[in-house]
Amino acid sequence: MDTSLRDDPVFAAEALDGLRSDPKWIDSKWLYDAEGSAIFEEITQLPEYYPTRTETRILREEVHALQRVLAPGTVLVELGSGASVKTRILLDGADHLAAYVPVDISARFLEETAHGLRQHYPDLDISPVIADFTGDIDLPPALDGAPKTVFFPGSTIGNLPHDTAAAMLGRIRRWNGIGALILGIDLVKDTGTLVRAYDDSAGVTAAFNLNLLKRMNREIGADFDLSAFTHEARWNTAHSRIEMHLVSQDDQVVPVAGADIHFSRGETIHTENSRKYTRDSLAAIARKGGWEIADFLTDPDRLFAVAILEPSGRSPGPGE
């Protein structure tokens, strides 16, 4: 269990808030405790889950374009770093980075990943930061003046509402020494391919989603019967996103953190959004955050893209 988050009053308060809303929802960041992070790594290996292998291929083939923003002395900051697997392509392709700073909310998984990376890259300064990337991120003060490139892969930005994503890009844009952002985004495509990627035949994504209920049982005194909920992935055309839901199989009352939460049969908890982009929709969010697309690297089937963003002339104010 993530000791840093055990009995986390913030988790209890946010979960209760969402479960008392109509429709019910819980922020997808809570899917990632150590168990959730480990299941996510299994998802990345599934035949239906094209994003990881496609993004990996783009990064491998375009390593020269990436080296342009990874000059010697650069600090590489990765947001939502998870198992830092794709990062190794960047670390292997770059020369004399000043440091690697993986940032993730999944505390124990982050520490274990950093430990493994230190064995593999003994000469690199690896300084993990446990943080919610939608808020202020306290980078190590010693790296304050250094040039920085941010890596934000996995289309994790697609989990965030537009305004949250743009505000986050705006905060990064104001960092001292910021030079570039390498951003992995999933592209709009046929609905069947998208739904299968989030509802695999082996049921791994279902286990990932249901782990949220297990986590609430473990950490905030909930008593969900996991067999009374099923996983569902839906395409929402209006918002250009895949949604993950947990569907109540019956009318039921579930104790959560001292409250009774009522579910009717078929009612869902909305647990994740995964927005799919076009170059134009990404450019619009980037512009709001003070960035422009310098390079847009894709695979031959245009399933996924790695965009290299550079600061635009104008930096957004803190309120924007």
Ligand SMILES: C[S@@+](CC[C@H](N)C(=O)[O-])C[C@H]1O[C@@H](n2cnc3c(N)ncnc32)[C@H](O)[C@@H]1O
């Ligand atoms: C979709 S996974 C991507 C993992 C990895 N970067 C990859 O590309 O395979 C999302 C990652 O972001 C982390 N994460 C999700 N929400 C977060 C938040 N609000 N703040 C910090 N990390 C978050 C998760 O713990 C997880 O490691």
